[in-house]
Amino acid sequence: MSRLAATFEALAKTGRKALIPFITAGDPHPNFTVAMMHAMVEAGVDVIELGVPFSDPVADGPVIQRASERALAHKMSLKRTMDIASEFRQTNQQTPVVLMGYLNPIEAMSYEGFANAAQRADIDGVLTVDLPPEEAKECCDLLKARGIDTIFLLAPNSSDERIKKMDEVGSGYLYYVSLKGVTGAGHLNSVDVENKLQQIKQHTRLPVAIGFGVKDAETAKTIGNIGDGVVVGSALISKIEAHLDQPELAKNEIVALLTAMRLALDSLSAL
Amino acid sequence: MTEKYNMPDERGHFGPYGGIFVAETLIPAVQELNAAYQRYMHDPEFIAEMDADLQHYVGRPSPLYHAERWSNELGGAQIYLKREDLNHTGSHKINNTVGQALLAKRMGKTRIIAETGAGQHGVATATVAARLGLECVVYMGSVDVARQSLNVYRMKLLGATVIAVESGSKTLKDALNEALRDWVTNVDNTFYIIGTVAGPHPYPAMVRDFQAIIGREARQQCLEQTGRLPDALVACVGGGSNAIGLFHPFINDASVKMYGVEAAGDGVETGRHSAPLSAGRPGVLHGNRTYLMSDDDGEIIETHSISAGLDYPGVGPEHAWLKDTGRAQYPNITDNEALEGFHALTLMEGIIPALESSHAMAYTMKLAPTMRKDQIIIINLSGRGDKDMQTMAKREGIEL
Numbered sequence: 001m002s003r004l005a006a007t008f009e010a011l012a013k014t015g016r017k018a019l020i021p022f023i024t025a026g027d028p029h030p031n032f033t034v035a036m037m038h039a040m041v042e043a044g045v046d047v048i049e050l051g052v053p054f055s056d057p058v059a060d061g062p063v064i065q066r067a068s069e070r071a072l073a074h075k076m077s078l079k080r081t082m083d084i085a086s087e088f089r090q091t092n093q094q095t096p097v098v099l100m101g102y103l104n105p106i107e108a109m110s111y112e113g114f115a116n117a118a119q120r121a122d123i124d125g126v127l128t129v130d131l132p133p134e135e136a137k138e139c140c141d142l143l144k145a146r147g148i149d150t151i152f153l154l155a156p157n158s159s160d161e162r163i164k165k166m167d168e169v170g171s172g173y174l175y176y177v178s179l180k181g182v183t184g185a186g187h188l189n190s191v192d193v194e195n196k197l198q199q200i201k202q203h204t205r206l207p208v209a210i211g212f213g214v215k216d217a218e219t220a221k222t223i224g225n226i227g228d229g230v231v232v233g234s235a236l237i238s239k240i241e242a243h244l245d246q247p248e249l250a251k252n253e254i255v256a257l258l259t260a261m262r263l264a265l266d267s268l269s270a271l
Numbered sequence: 272m273t274e275k276y277n278m279p280d281e282r283g284h285f286g287p288y289g290g291i292f293v294a295e296t297l298i299p300a301v302q303e304l305n306a307a308y309q310r311y312m313h314d315p316e317f318i319a320e321m322d323a324d325l326q327h328y329v330g331r332p333s334p335l336y337h338a339e340r341w342s343n344e345l346g347g348a349q350i351y352l353k354r355e356d357l358n359h360t361g362s363h364k365i366n367n368t369v370g371q372a373l374l375a376k377r378m379g380k381t382r383i384i385a386e387t388g389a390g391q392h393g394v395a396t397a398t399v400a401a402r403l404g405l406e407c408v409v410y411m412g413s414v415d416v417a418r419q420s421l422n423v424y425r426m427k428l429l430g431a432t433v434i435a436v437e438s439g440s441k442t443l444k445d446a447l448n449e450a451l452r453d454w455v456t457n458v459d460n461t462f463y464i465i466g467t468v469a470g471p472h473p474y475p476a477m478v479r480d481f482q483a484i485i486g487r488e489a490r491q492q493c494l495e496q497t498g499r500l501p502d503a504l505v506a507c508v509g510g511g512s513n514a515i516g517l518f519h520p521f522i523n524d525a526s527v528k529m530y531g532v533e534a535a536g537d538g539v540e541t542g543r544h545s546a547p548l549s550a551g552r553p554g555v556l557h558g559n560r561t562y563l564m565s566d567d568d569g570e571i572i573e574t575h576s577i578s579a580g581l582d583y584p585g586v587g588p589e590h591a592w593l594k595d596t597g598r599a600q601y602p603n604i605t606d607n608e609a610l611e612g613f614h615a616l617t618l619m620e621g622i623i624p625a626l627e628s629s630h631a632m633a634y635t636m637k638l639a640p641t642m643r644k645d646q647i648i649i650i651n652l653s654g655r656g657d658k659d660m661q662t663m664a665k666r667e668g669i670e671l
């Protein structure tokens with residue numbers, strides 16, 4: 001069983017929800033990321049989404065765009081992101097790591113080269129924002145052959161047909177984008193999210209993590225109550241951005257926020 | 272090519288190029304657009320309305336003009352100019368915006384967005400939006416806002432909101448990024464009018480079909496005026512819409528050579544250029560697979576060109592395919608050569624071309640002398656140079 005499947009299965013047994021932070025690899029500096037990952041695990045996260053910086057992140061709002069720019073200024077790349085994941089893995093064998101990014105860096109490496117490198121780095125899952133299932137087969141098969149999950153997105157306007165397709169091709173979990181927009185945007189309507197999750201769950205047995213619009217412990221709790229996991233990104237990166245010269249301070253604030261989210265999520269299973 | 276050319280396939284592929292590479296939220300939007308495009312491109316009422324607009328509003332057909340003096344001066348092939356500069360708003364861009372705006376209306380969309388580089392597509396979009404009473408937002412890199420300020424003012428007069436994009440290289444690529452972000456956010460009521468043969472399927476095929484009127488007219492006009500087909504076609508390539516518009520109706524005419532001219536900026540060897548077909552590699556950006564200017568890590572490289580409309584790191588996927596199959600050639604022209612082309616046409620024929628089109632002029636100055644006097648070149652004069660007066664004056668140290 002993949003590390004992701006095992007993680008979600010263990011959570012389900014105790015009725016707990018996955019807490020999934022997203023940070024951009026190499027932001028604000030490549031030296032910072034591994035320590036940040038370990039600190040987040042200590043704060044109680046279950047899966048880490050590691051953003052691969054890209055020059056043209058069209059699905060991201062300003063906060064994650066700037067994180068990408070800062071990382072690229074330090075020559076961060078897909079290869080170096082995998083180096084970071086590898087280094088993290090030396091002292092953590094439990095926590096799944098999912099690479100989240102755009103297709104062009106993978107194309108530049110070649111699908112097979114990428115799949116091999118991801119296997120060597122012991123990556124658990126790959127989520128490529130601009131690679132829908134119709135175009136994903138070749139890459140997906142190469143990853144699958146190496147025991148790596150491919151995570152697909154679902155959106156508020158995804159049809160039943162689309163959800164079924166994601167259930168077929170995806171593994172690990174499905175990522176529900178809770179609003180129409182870019183990362184870091186707007187307000188979350190929990191009734192809409194709840195209705196959509198009911199529709200999604202009719203067509204898949206994969207765990208569904210929900211992201212976009214999770215800002216604090218309260219929104220984490222609301223969303224955690226609906227899905228199997230909660231993804232938080234821009235809210236964490238805002239802390240990094242607020243303390244660019246003091247990454248230790250940023251780390252402490254991120255840990256505090258994740259700890260509060262963990263408590264809020266666990267209060268759900270205690271009910 | 273013996274079989275009839277019939278690209279792209281159902282999912283928008285030109286060989287390995289093209290396709291649909293967008294985030295999930297946009298999938299329903301491109302599917303909805305594709306359904307509308309497939310339906311209305313064969314709908315006699317839609318076609319009649321579009322043709323009437325092209326005739327009475329845009330001013331088509333545009334002339335095919337024999338540049339006799341210039342041809343004699345160069346001493347080779349006879350040069351004919353397809354006068355897209357004479358269209359309403361001053362470039363070929365309006366052929367496409369008229370078509371897409373009519374589609375938007377049929378689809379019940381109330382808000383139009385667009386990206387623009389030189390501002391010609393932005394102006395052409397703001398123009399049709401004004402006419403149809405649709406809200407219009409145009410994204411433009413802040414570098415381009417500065418160098419094409421005349422067009423920014425035109426768009427504002429036409430009632431559009433122009434948003435200066437400050438991210439990345441602050442040019443056309445970044446305007447496209449921002450327009451895609453807007454679309455994903457406002458996907459229910461918004462129609463994104465892409466200005467070139469880029470983006471996810473169906474855009475490359477759809478924009479080509481709207482621009483192919485250039486080549487259909489040119490083919491017929493050439494036969495009428497000279498009794499034969501041309502020997503060569505020349506057009507500049509930014510995203511590639513004016514070039515594919517001219518080329519497409521000739522693809523099955525094996526005797527007609529095709530030259531798409533990329534912008535070499537300071538020279539391809541300097542790395543400061545916008546010539547992905549000459550010096551790029553295949554990759555994925557803005558919804559399709561094509562040749563791109565990207566580094567070994569797959570990050571997109573900044574582009575350089577004197578002409579804002581050619582300052583783009585990608586190119587339409589159909590051109591990638593035509594390059595690989597050898598059906599078309601893609602030479603490149605530096606900023607300085609383009610300026611020579613600009614002055615040559617202006618002085619020899621009394622026609623001031625856009626800096627984009629000047630790249631096609633400059634390449635023709637190399638090509639024509641290598642051909643016989645009884646041979647024919649058609650150049651796509653994609654736009655007029657009024658918008659570039661400030662850039663030209665500045666380069667020559669003149670304050671306007």
Ligand SMILES: Cc1ncc(COP(=O)(O)O)c(C=O)c1O
Nearest residue numbers: 391509510511512513580627654
């Ligand atoms: C006059 C003119 N020609 C050419 C172009 C380049 O676009 P394309 O390659 O799509 O024709 C532009 C773009 O702004 C333009 O304004």
